[in-house]
Amino acid sequence: MAYDLEFEKPLADLERKIVALQRKGDRLKPDELRQLHDAERDLRRRTEEIYKNLTSWETVQVARHKDRPYSSDYLHLMCDDFFELHGDHAFSDDHAIMAGAAKLDGQTIMFVCHQKGRDMKEKQFRNLGMPHPEGYRKASRLMLQAEKFGFPIITLIDTPGAFLALGDEERGQSEAIAANLYLMARLRVPIIAVVIGEGGSGGALAISVADRILMLEHSIYTVAMPEASASILWRDNKYAPQAAEAMRISAKELKHLNLVDELIPEPLGGAHHNYRLTADNLKAALLKHLAQLKPIPMDDLLELRYQKFRNIGVFDEV
Amino acid sequence: MAKEAADPPTSSTSSNQPGSGLPSGNLVVKCNRCKEILISREWEKNLKVCPRCNYHFKLSAYERIELLVDPDSFVEIDANITSSDPLQFVARTRDEVQEYAKKLSEERKKVNMNEGVVTGHATIDGMPLALAVMDFRFIGGSMGSAVGEKITRAVELGIQRSIPVLISCASGGARMQEGLYSLMQMAKISAALAKLGETGIPYISLLTDPTTGGVTASFAMQGDVCLAEPGALICFTGPRVIEQFMHVKLPEGTVNSEFVLQHGMIDAVVHRRDLRHTLARILCLYPPGNGQSDAHFKR
Numbered sequence: 001m002a003y004d005l006e007f008e009k010p011l012a013d014l015e016r017k018i019v020a021l022q023r024k025g026d027r028l029k030p031d032e033l034r035q036l037h038d039a040e041r042d043l044r045r046r047t048e049e050i051y052k053n054l055t056s057w058e059t060v061q062v063a064r065h066k067d068r069p070y071s072s073d074y075l076h077l078m079c080d081d082f083f084e085l086h087g088d089h090a091f092s093d094d095h096a097i098m099a100g101a102a103k104l105d106g107q108t109i110m111f112v113c114h115q116k117g118r119d120m121k122e123k124q125f126r127n128l129g130m131p132h133p134e135g136y137r138k139a140s141r142l143m144l145q146a147e148k149f150g151f152p153i154i155t156l157i158d159t160p161g162a163f164l165a166l167g168d169e170e171r172g173q174s175e176a177i178a179a180n181l182y183l184m185a186r187l188r189v190p191i192i193a194v195v196i197g198e199g200g201s202g203g204a205l206a207i208s209v210a211d212r213i214l215m216l217e218h219s220i221y222t223v224a225m226p227e228a229s230a231s232i233l234w235r236d237n238k239y240a241p242q243a244a245e246a247m248r249i250s251a252k253e254l255k256h257l258n259l260v261d262e263l264i265p266e267p268l269g270g271a272h273h274n275y276r277l278t279a280d281n282l283k284a285a286l287l288k289h290l291a292q293l294k295p296i297p298m299d300d301l302l303e304l305r306y307q308k309f310r311n312i313g314v315f316d317e318v
Numbered sequence: 319m320a321k322e323a324a325d326p327p328t329s330s331t332s333s334n335q336p337g338s339g340l341p342s343g344n345l346v347v348k349c350n351r352c353k354e355i356l357i358s359r360e361w362e363k364n365l366k367v368c369p370r371c372n373y374h375f376k377l378s379a380y381e382r383i384e385l386l387v388d389p390d391s392f393v394e395i396d397a398n399i400t401s402s403d404p405l406q407f408v409a410r411t412r413d414e415v416q417e418y419a420k421k422l423s424e425e426r427k428k429v430n431m432n433e434g435v436v437t438g439h440a441t442i443d444g445m446p447l448a449l450a451v452m453d454f455r456f457i458g459g460s461m462g463s464a465v466g467e468k469i470t471r472a473v474e475l476g477i478q479r480s481i482p483v484l485i486s487c488a489s490g491g492a493r494m495q496e497g498l499y500s501l502m503q504m505a506k507i508s509a510a511l512a513k514l515g516e517t518g519i520p521y522i523s524l525l526t527d528p529t530t531g532g533v534t535a536s537f538a539m540q541g542d543v544c545l546a547e548p549g550a551l552i553c554f555t556g557p558r559v560i561e562q563f564m565h566v567k568l569p570e571g572t573v574n575s576e577f578v579l580q581h582g583m584i585d586a587v588v589h590r591r592d593l594r595h596t597l598a599r600i601l602c603l604y605p606p607g608n609g610q611s612d613a614h615f616k617r
Contacts, residue, residue, distance in 0.1 A: 162535075164555035165564050169573050172583045174554040178539035181508035186516065201492075201501065202535045202554070209505045223492045223501040223532075231562070232494055239411050246409035246416075247497040257404070259498050309509045310470065312502040313463030314404035318432070 003269070005061050007050060011269075014043045047269050054218065057241040059250035060226060062218040063197045067272035069279070071098055071113035071156040074196065077279035078286075079104050082111070085142055087134075091171070094135030096127045096159070097207075099142045101151065105287055110146035112139045112207050113156035116197070129198075130163040133176035136206050140180050147189050152290055155207040157195040160225050162203030177206040184209035185309070186302060190293035192286060194264070195219045195251070196271075201228075211305050212289045213259075215251035216278070217266040221259075222249040259312065262289075349373050351549075365590045374547045374590055376527055379436040379453035382486055386594050387440035387449070394438040396471055400426075401433060401464040407495040418495035421457065429455045433464045434489070437472040439481070443598040448476040451486040454528070459489035461533055462496040466503025469537070473510040476519055480606050483514060484597065486524040487538045490556075491531020504536035511540050520604040522597065525552050525575065525584065543600050544584040546575035547593075552584075 003011040021028065021036040028036065054062065062068070075082045079102035087093035098115040101108055116129035139155075146153050162173055184191060184207075193208035199221030215221060224232070226240035229247060233239070254260045264285045267274035293301065347356045352371035361368070365385065366375040377385065383392050400422075407418035426432060434456035439448045450472040452459045469485060476483035492500040511521055523541030525534075527550035535554055538544070546552060553573040561567060575587045588596045 162554070164560060166560060166566070166568065166572070169553050169555070169560075169577075170581050172539075172578075172581065174534035175539045175583050177535040177554075178508070178537070181505055181536055182512045182515070182540050185505070185509035185512040202504065202532055205501055205504060206535075209509070221498055223494060223497055228559075229494045231559075233409060233416060234411060234414065239409075242409050242411055243494075246405070246407050247494065248405050249497065254498060257498075259502070306509050306513060309502065309506045312506055313467050313499055314402050314496075315462075315464040315467050316400050316402045318398050318400055 002067070005058070005065070007054075007058050007061075011043060011047055011050065014039055014046065018043065044268070051218075051269060054250065054252075056220070056244040056248065056250045056253065057226070059218055059252075060198075060220055060240075060244055062270045063220045065270060065272050066118070068197055069271050069275045070118070071111075071115050071158060071196065073275055074156060074279050074282060075102060075111060075113070077276060078283045079109075079111075080106075086138075088137035088141055090134070090137060092132070092134045094127075094132045094138060095125055096129050096131040096163070097135035097138055099138060104154075104283070104290075107290075108149075108151050110142055110151045110153045111156070112142060112153060114159040114204075114207075116158060127163060129159045130161060131159065131203060131206075132163050132168055133171040133173050136162075136173075136176035136180050139207050140176075140183055143180075143183065143187060147187050150189060152190040152192070152294070153187070153210075154286060155191070155193045155210065157193060157199045157204045157208055157221075158197035159200050159203045160198050161200035161228075162206065177202050180206045181209055185305065188298050188302070190290065190296075190301065191305075192289050192293070194282065194286070195221050195260075196282075198225075200225050209305075209309070211293055211301060211308070212261045214262045214264055214285055214289070215254065215260045216264050216271060216282070217251055218270050219251050220244075220249045221251070221254055222247060350375070367590050372548060372589075374527060374549055376454050376488065378455060379431070379451040379486075382451050382526075383436065383440070383449070385590070386451075386484075386486070386597060387442050388444065392438055392440040394436060395475065396437055396468050397432060399433065399464050399468050401462050401496070403495075404463065404499055405495070405497050407497075416495075421495070425457050429453070431456055433468065434459050434461075435465045435468050437468045439475060439479075442594060442601055445598070445601045446479070446481045447484055447601065448472050448479070448481055449484040449486070452488045452533075454488040454490075457493060459487075459533075460491060460493035460500070461489060461503050462493035462500050463503060465493075466500070466506050469503075469507050470510045473507065473514055473521075476521075477510075477514050477517060480517070480519060482520045482522065482601055482604065482606055483511075484522045484524065485537055485541075486526060487529040487533050488526045489529060489531070489533040491533055501532065504532050507537045508540060511537055515542075519606040520600070522600055524593070526550050528552070528556075530554070530556050539583065541585075542604070543586075545586050545588050545593075545596065546578065546584050547590055548575055548587050550575045552578045 082102040084100040117123035117126035191210035193210035195215040226244035227237040229243040230239040271278040349368040351373040525546040
C-alpha cells in the first residue's frame with residue numbers, strides 16, 4: 001500500500017509507523033503489539049474519514065493516481081477471454097482506444113475502452129489515453145460490428161480528452177466524435193458506459209452515449225478538464241482546483257445531480273489499493289445492468305435511451 | 319473546450335439592434351482582417367462582408383434569419399426558454415469571483431436576448447423548414463441546457479412536421495458554467511438528429527465564424543449537407559489552445575472553412591450572398607420523406 005497524495009500525508013505517517021512495527025515480526029513486545037493494532041485501527045478510521053469527504057479536486061487526484069487500475073487491468077480481471085481488435089481499417093491503429101470482443105460470464109461483449117499507459121514508454125505509446133480520430137473510427141467500426149452480431153457494448157472511460165494537435169484537426173477529430181454520438185444514439189444493442197478514472201470532455205462522451213452511465217466511486221466526469229476550464233475562465237490553469245469545485249465533477253456530486261445512474265464502490269483508499277475487489281464490484285454492476293437491459297425490446301430500449309438524454313438539462317421557462 | 323476562445327465581437331457589430339435593418343450609429347466600420355475603413359451603409363448593403371478582403375463579419379441571430387429566409391416567414395418558438403444555474407456556479411480565486419447567475423443577467427441585458435440561440439420555423443422560396451440560429455454575442459454562443467433544449471425542440475419540430483432542419487452554428491463550444499449538463503447537450507441534440515435522420519428528413523448545418531469545441535464535435539458535423547461561410551474559424555480545438563498544448567505557433571487562418579473543406583470534413587464553402595439561393599437548391603434537391611430509414615450516419 002502506498003499513500004502518496006498530498007491529502008493522504010497523515011495516512012502515510014501512520015502507515016510508516018505500522019510498517020516499522022511489522023518489520024519486528026516475532027520480536028514485537030506486548031505493548032508494541034497493542035500499538036500496532038491501534039495504529040492499524042487508526043489508519044482504517046482516518047482513511048474512511050478522509051475518503052468519505054473527498055473534495056472534487058482531491059477526487060481528481062485519486063482518479064489520476066499513477067497506480068489506479070486501467071481498462072486492460074479490468075479486462076484481464078473480469079473477462080475469460082479478451083481478443084483485441086486493431087485499427088479503423090482505413091488509416092491507422094490508435095493505441096489510446098483498446099477494443100475487442102470478450103467473454104463476460106459466458107456471454108460475448110464488445111468492449112471499447114480508453115487505455116492509458118503506466119510508464120514513460122507506455123504513456124507515449126498510449127498517447128496519455130488521448131485518442132486520435134482514428135481511435136474513434138475504430139470504436140465506430142467495432143460498435144457497428146457488435147450491432148451486426150447482437151453483442152452488448154461496454155465502454156470503459158478513462159481519458160483526459162481527445163487529442164488536440166493540428167494533425168487531429170486535419171483528420172477530423174470533430175467529425176469522428178460527432179459521428180459516434182450520432183451512431184450510438186440509435187445503435188440496436190444495449191450499451192453500458194463506465195467511467196473508471198477520468199471522463200474528459202468530448203473525448204469521453206464520444207464513446208459514452210449509453211443506456212446506463214455508471215461511475216467508479218472516485219472517478220470524475222467533466223465538460224473540460226479543470227485545468228482547461230480554468231484557463232478558459234481565468235486564462236490561467238493554476239486555478240484548476242477552484243474550477244473543479246465549481247463544476248462539480250466528482251462521481252458523488254454527479255450522482256447527486258442524477259446525471260449518472262449508479263456509483264460502483266471502490267475499496268478503502270481507492271481502486272488502486274485492491275484491483276481484484278474493484279474488478280469484482282465492477283463486474284457485478286455490469287452483470288446486473290446487462291440483465292436489466294437485455295429483455296427490453298429494442299425499439300423500447302432506443303426510445304428509453306432517447307428519453308434518457310432528452311431529459312438532461314435544467315432551464316427556466318419564463 | 320474552446321469556449322470564448324475567439325475574439326469578442328467588434329463593437330460595431332454588437333451595437334446593431336437585432337433584426338433591425340437600419341444602419342448602426344457609426345458611419346464607418348473597420349474591417350477586422352484587412353483594417354480597411356468601410357462606409358457603414360455600403361458595408362451593410364454588402365451583407366456585412368468586406369468588399370476588399372471578403373471578410374465575413376459576424377451576424378446576430380436575427381440578422382442571419384433575415385438573410386436566409388423569406389421575408390416575414392419566420393415564426394419564433396420557445397423564446398421563453400432561458401438558462402438557470404443548475405450548479406449554483408460560483409468560482410472564487412484570490413482576486414476574482416465568477417458567478418454564473420450574475421453573468422447571465424448581465425449578458426441578457428447586454429445583448430437583449432434570452433439565450434444564445436433563436437429557433438423557429440420559416441420558409442425559403444416557399445419551402446418550409448425548422449431552424450435554429452446561434453448568436454455568438456451571448457456568452458460566446460456557448461451551449462448550456464437552454465441552448466440544448468431549444469435546438470432539440472427545433473429538431474423535434476422538424477420530425478413532427480416532416481420538414482427539413484437547418485442549424486446555423488456560431489459558438490465557442492460547451493458552457494463551462496453548467497458543467498456536465500452542457501456536455502450532455504451534445505449527446506441530446508445528436509440523438510434528436512439521429513432520430514430525424516431515421517425518418518429520412520434532411521438536416522443542413524451551416525458553420526459560421528466561429529464554430530469550435532463541443533458544437534463542432536456534435537451537430538455542426540452531422541449535417542447531411544454541411545456548409546460553411548468563407549474564412550470562418552472551424553475547429554475542435556482553437557488555435558490558441560493548440561499553441562499552448564503543443565508549443566507550436568500556427569499561422570493565422572490555419573484552421574478555417576477552407577481548411578476543413580480541403581480535408582474533406584464539409585461539403586461546400588458558400589459566400590454569404592449565395593447562401594439563401596444555395597439553401598433553396600438543397601431543399602429542392604432533398605425533398606423530405608423520400609429516403610428509406612437508415613439508422614447510421616453516413617454509411
